[in-house]
Amino acid sequence: MNAAPAQALDSPFWAFSLAVYGANGVEPECLDLQERFGVDVNLLLFAAYTGAREGVQLDAPDLAAAAAAVSAWHGEVVRALRGARRVLKPLSLDDDNPLQAPTADLRAQVKAAELYAEKIEQGMLWLWSRQQLTDRARTDKAAALAANLQRVLAHYGAPAGSPTPAALQAAASAFAASNH
Numbered sequence: 001m002n003a004a005p006a007q008a009l010d011s012p013f014w015a016f017s018l019a020v021y022g023a024n025g026v027e028p029e030c031l032d033l034q035e036r037f038g039v040d041v042n043l044l045l046f047a048a049y050t051g052a053r054e055g056v057q058l059d060a061p062d063l064a065a066a067a068a069a070v071s072a073w074h075g076e077v078v079r080a081l082r083g084a085r086r087v088l089k090p091l092s093l094d095d096d097n098p099l100q101a102p103t104a105d106l107r108a109q110v111k112a113a114e115l116y117a118e119k120i121e122q123g124m125l126w127l128w129s130r131q132q133l134t135d136r137a138r139t140d141k142a143a144a145l146a147a148n149l150q151r152v153l154a155h156y157g158a159p160a161g162s163p164t165p166a167a168l169q170a171a172a173s174a175f176a177a178s179n180h
Contacts, residue, residue, distance in 0.1 A: 008123035016053060017045045017122060019175050025167030033165060037156040040074055042118060043067055044168070046125045047152045051145035052172040053179075055138035058148050062132070063155045069128045070121050078121055081114035145172055 021027055021041075033039040043066060050056045058066070085107060091097055092104035149164045 008126045009119055011123065011126040012053065013046065013049045013126045013129075014119060014122050016049045016172075016175055016179075017042075020048065020168065020171045021045065023167065023171035023174070026165075026171050029165045029167045033153070033156075033158075037153065037158050039152065039156045040067065040070070042070070042074070042078075042121045042125060043155075044149070044152050044165070046122070046129070047148035048145060048168055048172040050129065050133065051143075051148040052141055052176040054133070055141040055144050056133050056136045057139055057144045058151055060151060060155065063151055065132065066125060066128055067155065070124045073117075073121055073124060078114065078117045081110055081117055085110045085114055141176055142173060145169060145176075 021030065030039075030041045030044060033044065034041055043063070046066060047058055047063070050058055088103060088107035088110060092100060092107045094100060097103060146164055146169065149169060153162050153164075154160075
């Protein structure tokens with residue numbers, strides 16, 4: 001494996017995502033946006049990272065291009081694995097299922113594959129950003145973070161004035177402040 005793909009998979013964006021998504025209240029907030037508006041959580045985290053860590057404000061064409069860069073992967077791989085994991089959940093918990101244990105094992109494997117597929121999607125976004133945003137002007141990180149989160153919501157058709165995901169915004173700001 002050459003350095004670029006390895007760096008893309010273990011990028012600062014991936015470290016940011018793991019820390020921020022695991023922060024108090026962020027996961028349910030992101031999953032709510034995913035369910036209500038169809039938000040790609042990876043794109044949401046990418047927008048948060050780009051603002052909070054790099055001070056880059058993404059505009060609507062940036063978000064559309066970033067979403068397009070991962071659209072096929074997200075739709076064909078990530079969503080397919082998520083769907084399989086969801087179908088397997090009740091079967092893996094059903095005490096009347098004579099194959100409950102192997103079904104639970106399969107669900108765990110699918111869950112791990114889904115996480116790895118998400119990591120690859122984030123690697124794709126990282127590589128896209130290194131090509132498209134490297135020379136972009138930097139601005140106030142808190143302002144860029146807030147603007148980027150609002151633009152993601154708008155990109156997915158959330159009603160104007162929808163509240164910014166507060167837990168995500170707070171966790172991204174805290175991570176950025178603690179990891180100069």
